[in-house]
Amino acid sequence: MQQLKPIQLNERICLIDGHDLDMTERTGIFVILEEEITIVETSASPSIKYVKEGLKDLGISLDEVKYIIVTHIHLDHAGGAGLLLKECPNAKVVVHPKGARHLADPSRLIAGAKAVYGDKFAELFEPIVPIDNERLLIKNEGDKLRIGPNCQLEFLDTPGHAKHHFSIFDPVSNGMFTGDTVGVRYPQLVPDNVHLFLPSTSPNQFDPDAMHQAIDRMQNMELDSIYFGHYGTTNMPDEVYRQVSSWLEVYVNEAKTIYIEQQGYEVLAERLLSLVREHLRGLGISDDHEVYSILQLDTEVSAMGLLDYLSK
Numbered sequence: 549m550q551q552l553k554p555i556q557l558n559e560r561i562c563l564i565d566g567h568d569l570d571m572t573e574r575t576g577i578f579v580i581l582e583e584e585i586t587i588v589e590t591s592a593s594p595s596i597k598y599v600k601e602g603l604k605d606l607g608i609s610l611d612e613v614k615y616i617i618v619t620h621i622h623l624d625h626a627g628g629a630g631l632l633l634k635e636c637p638n639a640k641v642v643v644h645p646k647g648a649r650h651l652a653d654p655s656r657l658i659a660g661a662k663a664v665y666g667d668k669f670a671e672l673f674e675p676i677v678p679i680d681n682e683r684l685l686i687k688n689e690g691d692k693l694r695i696g697p698n699c700q701l702e703f704l705d706t707p708g709h710a711k712h713h714f715s716i717f718d719p720v721s722n723g724m725f726t727g728d729t730v731g732v733r734y735p736q737l738v739p740d741n742v743h744l745f746l747p748s749t750s751p752n753q754f755d756p757d758a759m760h761q762a763i764d765r766m767q768n769m770e771l772d773s774i775y776f777g778h779y780g781t782t783n784m785p786d787e788v789y790r791q792v793s794s795w796l797e798v799y800v801n802e803a804k805t806i807y808i809e810q811q812g813y814e815v816l817a818e819r820l821l822s823l824v825r826e827h828l829r830g831l832g833i834s835d836d837h838e839v840y841s842i843l844q845l846d847t848e849v850s851a852m853g854l855l856d857y858l859s860k
Contacts, residue, residue, distance in 0.1 A: 554579070554602045557781050558721055564602030565779075566591030568624055569672065573735045574842060575624055576779045578725060579606060580718070582696030584614035588716060588725045589777055592627035592673050599632060613639045615685070615695065619727025620713035621647035622750070623661050623673050625777055630654075630677025640685045642693065644705070647712035648686050651679045660752075664852075687714065708759025709748055715762070723773030723781070729762045731792040732778040732846060736839040742831050743784065744839075745791040746824070746846065749799055754853040756800050763789050798823060803854035817844075817851035 552565040552572060560581045568575030568591045577599050578588040585608055590599060603610065613636040618626035621643065629641050629651060643651055650657050654676045662669045687693065689705040702717040709728040716725040728748040737744050747759065766774075771785045782788060799820060806816040824843060825835060833839070 551598060551601050554605050555780075557775075561718075561721065561723075561775070561781075562602075562606055563780060564599055566595030566628075567598050568592060568595055569845075571842060573779050575777065576775075577602070578775055579603065579608070580695060580699075581606075582699050584695040585612045586615040586617065586695045586701075587613060587632075588617045588775070589619060589625050589727070590616060590628040590632050591625065592623050593631045593675055593677075594628075594672065596628045596631045599628070600635070610635045611637055615640060615642055615693065617642040617701075617716060617725075618647070618651075619715065619725060619729075619777060620644060620710045621650050621657060622710065622728070623657060623676070625727060626651065627657075627673050627676055630679045631675060633679060633683060634677060640683050641679055642685045642687055644712045644714045645686045645688055648681075648684050650712070651684060652681050654678055664751075689714075704765070706762040706765070707753070708755055708762045709750070710753045711755075712753075715766070717769070718775075721773050722771055723775055724766060724769070724771050725775045726766070727777045729759065730766060730774065730788055731776075731795075733776045733780055733782060733788075734839050734842065735780050736837070736842070737828075737833065740831075740833060740837075742828070742833060743782070743787060744824075744828070745782075745788045745795075747792050747796045747799060747850070748778070748846070749796075749850040749853040749857070751849075751853040751856040754857045756796055756857070759796060760793065763793055799850060799854055803851070803858055807855060807858045813848070813851040813855050816855060817848040820847040820851060 555563045562579045564577040566575040575591045580586040687703040691703045693701045704715045706715040706729040731745045731747045734744040767789045775781045
């Protein structure tokens, strides 16, 4: 696959495309160009070759990297952290307290992903490299990390998508690295002048109330930018909160109907996709638009998480 060049989002934050699942504009890795070079997210291990190439394009050597922050430990965000760390001798991995032990011993992560992805697991995620405890840096709610003379990142505990999820506030850009907490952005639609943001409700720790609380918390902070794990950035945070909150209600209500009818996640996924399709048709998006290859996957994973939540 053709390596995309890093995108300069602003004067000090760049975006590298991880080509996750062999898709462009799917999973992003952020590089913060401060005194202490900091990476946010790694994507899965097959993305690390793209991360290294992107850093090279930016003129950054691997021994200059000081921090690798993962918003949460799902493999599409943190699966490559151990592999990347092996080549960054001066770096530490920054992680939520509930995620640290799974990076040190990823056996449960691996088992969970194998249950979902089956035969495709090796191709999508291997190798998953354990991280020594002394190279893990745990950050709790309200903790800070100085990465430059004028920049102290702040960590917020933001469950909803997962209990081991934090978001990272960057005071310089007044922006937040949100992982999956406030949803997914679909840049494939931006050339059509459509801005779509949908919740990510994957198994097995999805909690709609916690997700709403995290959205409200960010809204109260009056942010200027949101940096999404999937994918890129927006300077329209209020539109993000509005859409994700609204779709979250739709997702949960549809899931309740399917759950009562005792139907499977495939039926729910089809229903969610048809509602999104109907919405996009109204905005002039054709049914054969490239965005549907990603939307189909996302609605399937979200449907699994919604029914898993209701079953508990």
